[in-house]
Amino acid sequence: MQAGILRRSMRLVCLLVSVPCFASVSVPDDTGQAITLASPARRIVSLAPHTTEMLFAAGAGPYIVGVTEFSDHPPPARAIPSVGSGVSLDLERILQMKPDLIVGWNNGYAGVQLDKLQSLGIPVFRSEPYDFATIASSLERLARLSATEPAGRAAAAAFRERLGQLRETYRQRRRLGVFYQIWRTPLMTLGGSHLVSAALRTCGADNVFSDLKQLAPTVTIEAVLKANPDVIVASSGEEDDVLAVWKRFPRMKAVANDNLLVIDSELLNRAGPRILDGVEMLCRKLDAIRMQSGARR
Template sequence: MNNMRKNKFVVLLLISLLIMTLFVGCTSNNQSNVKEPKENSNEVSKSAVEYPLEIEDQFGNKLVFEKAPEKIVSLAPSHTEILFSLGLGDNLVGVTSFCDYPEEAKTKEQVGSFKEINIERIIELEPDMVFQYGPGDESINNNLKEAGIKVISYEPETIDEVINLIKTVGMITNKTEEAEKVTKEMIDKKNSIVEKTKDVEKVKVFYEIWHDPLTAAGPGSFMDELITLAGGDNIAKDADSPYPQFDVEKLIERDPEVYLAAADMEERSPESIKQRPGYESITAIKNDKIYSLEPNIVSRPGPRIVEALELVAKAIHPELFK
């Protein structure tokens, strides 16, 4: 396992500790490149999908769908949200214990958690497709494929990659019109927010992924993109990984004007952050610019990623949203 994957595992392990407070993070690191469908997206959305359909997923796996999958297992909360947004709730036969949005997702059979996937149960459910986050475990992938189950793998890290993924899933499932509607709404909302923030003076921002050790949202993370689009200047943008450990001394030296964290546990609440040794000299703390953000929105690269952008923008530039 290379260093980047080790960093990814450490961050995901830390995030898993937040289960008690419903912090279901999908943030991770991969040099992702979610491809646009080969056809023009607008043309695809207005015509019926022709099967058999060949798809190459983000990790180079080529699959041929003879027809739209009727039974789907989702192994990530963000992917589950994508499927529901396309009206595929009835097609979902299995989800993870983290899949809690929309409310109907909680009624689906749970076939996995952060630590373990019940591969035997997945095979018993006979899904046409398993939709997983990241490349997955090679042995599990092989077992599923040997059982005749198609496995597609994606790990979007930007708004555009999420949009492209939704369009791709729309093609696979013959829900292109629904995908066009969902993505148009996302694009319109993104453009509206960016229009408000594009000419504002940049504000120095720090986003805390974890507190012990202090871990930041660095370059390549989707939170880094959200901060930038929201008119912020991420003080960890020059780190050597998407989720780097960040020295408290460096934090104090770079002096963020806005401090962001997920509202997932008491140790990371604004009140607790204020009490940390040395933090009293940071401008964000002195000016009470510490904001706790809804964890399931800001941690999932799915249809609500534009809502995450809005939350970040309102925290950084509240004057623009009065």
């Protein structure tokens, strides 16, 4: 309590004498590493589409000076200069931007690139949201780093409230087994630690490959046939008929009942605040399937 009173007193003094006055701030990133800034971040480079969305939602959008490809939401993000793709960054351009904070996806090769940038002395916030709670807390932590706490707190509270409403709405629905296809060749799905598995649980459904530890494992057609899901969901972004391969197996429950869905991958696969739009869309589609199956009985 004394520390809080001291901080408020320092802010009041700074206002009275009309000089900038900032206390250093330190928050943990998603790996538990402390990120400490001497003053609020004012030149941020975002290295993943979902971190760009988080920063805007947290009120830090005006301070983003660089993004990666596909950082297309919200619309103002499209006007921010690109520093490359998620797997091929222009490190020289990033350094020219003189960032005081880098926020990026801590996964695979992207994590290796974050290591390089951190070795150059730039504070790096590693984003690794594998559950909804981490998305909400990320909004608050990023807001603290950019001194936009009111926006961050409001965004996090709205996220938590909406998530709670979705869970309450669908928690007693009849369980459905779902195969979630993110790529056709090779055939890929998402494991139990991915947010999509949490999205399915929120909707009263289960990922038939939730026991797989990899984030995006490759599976065989035979494995999917053995799992015999009630529903097959595909991410948009591949060929027009991404589910055509399954129509060769009319005895599968999902095919026999025409329970083949395509979901907007930008909404559901990105670990940002808009994921709840994708969750709500998924829940409604699965509920429609429950209603149809009930009518067929």
